[in-house]
Amino acid sequence: MSRFWSQQVHALTPYVPGEQPQMARLIKLNTNENPYPPSPKVIAAVQAAADARLRRYPDPAATALRQAIADYHQVALENVFVGNGSDEVLAHTFQALLKHPAPLLFPDITYSFYPVYCALFAIDYRQVPLRSDFSLCLQDYEQPNGGIIFPNPNAPTGRAVALSEIEALLQRNQDSVVVVDEAYVDFGADSAIPLIQVYDNLLVVQTLSKSRSLAGLRIGFAIGHADLIEGLTRVKDSFNSYPLDHLAQVAGIASFADEDYFQQTRQRIMADRERLQEALIALGCEVLPSAANFLFVRPPVAAAEVMQALRSQGIIVRHFNAPRIQDWLRISVGAAQENEALVQALREIVHG
């Protein structure tokens, strides 16, 4: 609290990211990081790029990276925006495209950064409840709005909506921007990117943090009609000319060039997710169907206690002390050994 703060700062309730403890031998299943390292080709490219060129500013438009993303997703360069992690891309999106007189709509249970952005940019919003089974029903968004945003698959539930439902929404809702936040899409949902060719109000946001194992380098992007991208670019160029550093740009390009590695690791994670889900159900947990690299799990004993008991054994999972989901835990899919350790520990906690 300070008299020097701008008025708005007093009212902010900042986002709290999952913790990044520095303890050794931790089994860290709380922030949906990829259990596998980035492609060896990405590492090699970054090491090779770490040289005297770091004295120079990076390309402010990140053209080579944007072109790599455009080629990969079969869109044009002008359809691609990049930022310092998808969090920054989302921040610019809220300010550039989602601030309108009518309220922004998003689920009541979703990425908890959305209401934080609304507070930062003074955006009116309305939360639309998920159905009782935590499914996201896009018919519920048929109401006056200044924009719609939802993750697909949703977080922290992991549930996906079908592309046909998204297209039906876009047909009904053509006067405001619809943002599909696809942070976890590569683990089992269908991307809405092809629909940007038809709907000029659709923006799709993705990240290299999860399926491409690059959380440490902060690379996110958005794909949409050139007019939407121009709006984002105007805000970006009024905020920070060079949001993506040289090494992040190099890493992103190298990642899209190694398709084999990408496919192998995401397939392995999806297979491990199915095994983990079965094991948790066998322990008496309720587990939502997941199209993400995490599971949303209701253990047969109190979730907050389970989280603490796991923590005392060096296993970190995420518990949200929020309405409707206090009984649930969000558990990232780790490497096979980590998942086994989790199940073993949970077995002891549940069965005593």
Place this chain on the structure above:
Amino acid sequence: MSRFWSQQVHALTPYVPGEQPQMARLIKLNTNENPYPPSPKVIAAVQAAADARLRRYPDPAATALRQAIADYHQVALENVFVGNGSDEVLAHTFQALLKHPAPLLFPDITYSFYPVYCALFAIDYRQVPLRSDFSLCLQDYEQPNGGIIFPNPNAPTGRAVALSEIEALLQRNQDSVVVVDEAYVDFGADSAIPLIQVYDNLLVVQTLSKSRSLAGLRIGFAIGHADLIEGLTRVKDSFNSYPLDHLAQVAGIASFADEDYFQQTRQRIMADRERLQEALIALGCEVLPSAANFLFVRPPVAAAEVMQALRSQGIIVRHFNAPRIQDWLRISVGAAQENEALVQALREIVHG
């Protein structure tokens, strides 16, 4: 232009950074980059850190880097804020600390990003003219204000103000935040950082892009009273939890650990600046006294034409087509050979 843009986006006039042409054999004296590479120890540290850890999120609070900066500048951890380049630090500063009912004050000739931030965050501002010799006179800021910001040394003029004048301003102006933007301070001005112990409304912003040769990795920081830092942190945590990637944090720490390299390169640049200044004066140029790694130069023939003529020879300098400074060029101090090539080319342009 799009009906989907938030109202404010239409009114933005984004900042235009100096270009980063990808031509080979260019002599690039337009964006004040350091002519020398980062410390070999920084390069080695970055290469060693580019490994499987990139799959993990970086420390959102960048505690180790902030501690390194705190130790270097003899302040406490709670006095240090870091961001994705000093541009992001400044953006958060404008939103968190400089948006008040009374207008923000800054020079009429200064870093051209300041009015852009004001448009982005809807901040009222008033530009205070530099004196006719382009000196920044802090007595001129004795007027009602919601904040004051100026670079020291100023850009693009390169002129510095004395620390005693800054302290006198702080004594007169205790009810709003005073930001000293010290992007170029290591090339010959005195830092105001020690004054933060006395004045709780002083924020000092610096960057590793210039004097530490790390423009490519985007690292900026602010130092001030813990309450000011908390205000910045609240905005940062409402915008992007992880603005500094893992490799940037590692590079920053390594840079502050190699004091010898830092001193050698900045001394070399200052010595080369003096030589370049003498050569330019000998050619009939007017040159402002500079405490930065660039010179503000009025050539004896039209500046815009000189810029174009230099460009046709592969030498890029910066010309601002703005009131009062159309006759001037901002020329970064390059390596000795680059400076000599510039002088040689300019000699031919001036003397035909």
